[in-house]
Amino acid sequence: MTPHIAVIGAGVIGVTSAYELAAAGHAVTVFDQGGTIAGEASFAPAGMDGPGWALGWSALAAGGGRRSGVGLGANPQHWIWAAKSRHAHRRSALPLLQQRVQRLAAYSLERKQELTRSLSLEFESSLGVLVLSRSAADTQRLDDALAVLARLGVAHRRLTPDECLGVEPGLTPQSLPDAAAHLPQEGTANCREFTQLMRQHAERLGVRFVFHTQVTAITPGARAVLTLRSTAPVASRSGSVHEPAADERPAFDAVAVCGALGSLPLLAAGGLRLPMVGVQGHSVTLPLRLDDITAQAIGPSSALIDAGERISITRSGSRVRVATVSRLGRQPSTDNRASVQPLYRALDHWFPGCARASQSKHWSGRFPALPDGLPLIGASGIPGVWLNLGHGDTGWAMACGSARVLADAITGRTPGIDVEGLGVERLRG
Numbered sequence: 076m077t078p079h080i081a082v083i084g085a086g087v088i089g090v091t092s093a094y095e096l097a098a099a100g101h102a103v104t105v106f107d108q109g110g111t112i113a114g115e116a117s118f119a120p121a122g123m124d125g126p127g128w129a130l131g132w133s134a135l136a137a138g139g140g141r142r143s144g145v146g147l148g149a150n151p152q153h154w155i156w157a158a159k160s161r162h163a164h165r166r167s168a169l170p171l172l173q174q175r176v177q178r179l180a181a182y183s184l185e186r187k188q189e190l191t192r193s194l195s196l197e198f199e200s201s202l203g204v205l206v207l208s209r210s211a212a213d214t215q216r217l218d219d220a221l222a223v224l225a226r227l228g229v230a231h232r233r234l235t236p237d238e239c240l241g242v243e244p245g246l247t248p249q250s251l252p253d254a255a256a257h258l259p260q261e262g263t264a265n266c267r268e269f270t271q272l273m274r275q276h277a278e279r280l281g282v283r284f285v286f287h288t289q290v291t292a293i294t295p296g297a298r299a300v301l302t303l304r305s306t307a308p309v310a311s312r313s314g315s316v317h318e319p320a321a322d323e324r325p326a327f328d329a330v331a332v333c334g335a336l337g338s339l340p341l342l343a344a345g346g347l348r349l350p351m352v353g354v355q356g357h358s359v360t361l362p363l364r365l366d367d368i369t370a371q372a373i374g375p376s377s378a379l380i381d382a383g384e385r386i387s388i389t390r391s392g393s394r395v396r397v398a399t400v401s402r403l404g405r406q407p408s409t410d411n412r413a414s415v416q417p418l419y420r421a422l423d424h425w426f427p428g429c430a431r432a433s434q435s436k437h438w439s440g441r442f443p444a445l446p447d448g449l450p451l452i453g454a455s456g457i458p459g460v461w462l463n464l465g466h467g468d469t470g471w472a473m474a475c476g477s478a479r480v481l482a483d484a485i486t487g488r489t490p491g492i493d494v495e496g497l498g499v500e501r502l503r504g
């Protein structure tokens with residue numbers, strides 16, 4: 076009989092995992108507590124893609140050795156997490172860690188390109204990333220990061236400030252950078268659009284998506300049982316809203332946990348306590364003034380990283396998206412004006428007047444992060460339960476490779492890359 080796999084979570088990680096599992100010949104059912112796919116962290120990320128992005132933040136932070144760029148709240152758990160993160164990024168451990176990040180990100184990019192070709196996927200995307208520094212201190216960090224990219228064979232070229240205009244003609248000559256680098260094989264794309272397309276292809280392979288259904292418990296075993304609770308609001312005759320009672324307890328040959336932060340209580344109940352925290356980030360998406368074609372008004376043609384501010388500016392069709400990662404822990408708020416002001420300032424610094432701020436859309440999301448910045452993929456140690464979670468700020472960049480690694484592990488196939496260091500074993504070290 077065809078093995079039946081449950082996937083918990085319909086973000087980019089769950090949907091790509093479901094596709095790969097179905098493509099490997101399994102029957103798959105995806106459960107999500109929300110009403111749609113890519114409704115949480117995968118909704119409006121910057122969409123930066125490629126090994127350079129995946130390495131970029133850690134290389135910039137660790138190369139300079141000074142700041143991670145992520146604020147800490149009062150929660151002691153976050154301080155413990157930050158200490159573990161510093162330890163994981165200590166100088167002696169970095170080369171191996173960076174090699175693993177590069178390997179998974181390069182594999183993911185390759186798998187995404189393969190899927191895009193073979194399934195004829197069309198989604199908003201652009202190629203080439205410009206990394207800009209505003210000060211001598213940031214240029215030092217940029218050079219440290221470029222040394223890491225050089226060591227790992229990631230294509231890049233140092234540019235003079237004037238050469239930047241050749242790559243991004245919309246940059247204002249009044250605020251040319253102190254230094255810059257171009258990463259020609261990195262890119263940006265619309266994560267949510269891609270996830271929606273992958274859902275359609277997964278459904279064509281027979282994957283069933285069940286929304287408004289929260290998994291509240293996993294009973295492990297050769298036939299793992301899920302306890303489900305409906306989260307669909309139901310209007311009663313009196314007009315009030317209530318949630319229906321739990322009823323179903325279906326059994327599966329395996330359960331793939333791809334529920335990001337929502338996975339924590341499910342795994343803790345099985346004895347697996349992960350050092351995973353939520354990191355809050357923000358993006359604003361604004362329509363470009365495409366009807367006002369002047370040199371300063373065209374905005375970015377592809378993607379930029381403002382290295383010092385840790386802000387990305389990406390083109391998304393006729394819109395520009397500006398994003399950053401701000402603090403550990405806090406619940407997202409869509410009206411967090413103070414958090415998004417730096418985003419407007421950065422856009423105004425590099426591309427003044429390119430977009431209509433009055434029509435901007437704010438989004439805040441929380442992504443799951445492990446101290447070393449790598450995801451957890453593979454067997455969980457709990458019978459019948461598998462993991463694909465904790466991708467930090469590289470979930471889009473690592474999704475397709477992670478999904479394939481998971482599907483290969485569940486199917487018993489040889490993985491396409493060395494998966495050393497991606498499993499739960501590393502947490503015991």
Ligand SMILES: Cc1cc2nc3c(=O)[nH]c(=O)nc-3n(C[C@H](O)[C@H](O)[C@H](O)COP(=O)(O)OP(=O)(O)OC[C@H]3O[C@@H](n4cnc5c(N)ncnc54)[C@H](O)[C@@H]3O)c2cc1C
Nearest residue numbers: 084086088108116117121122123290337356469470471472
């Ligand atoms: C501002 C910002 C910018 C970013 N920029 C980038 C970028 O440029 N490049 C990049 O690679 N990454 C970026 N990221 C990170 C990326 O968005 C995430 O790593 C990725 O979306 C995580 O995907 P996921 O599927 O693991 O999580 P999610 O998309 O959050 O999906 C998890 C799903 O699981 C469901 N779920 C959870 N618990 C349960 C349960 N018990 N039962 C049923 N369903 C459950 C949730 O409803 C949710 O739909 C950014 C993130 C933010 C916030």
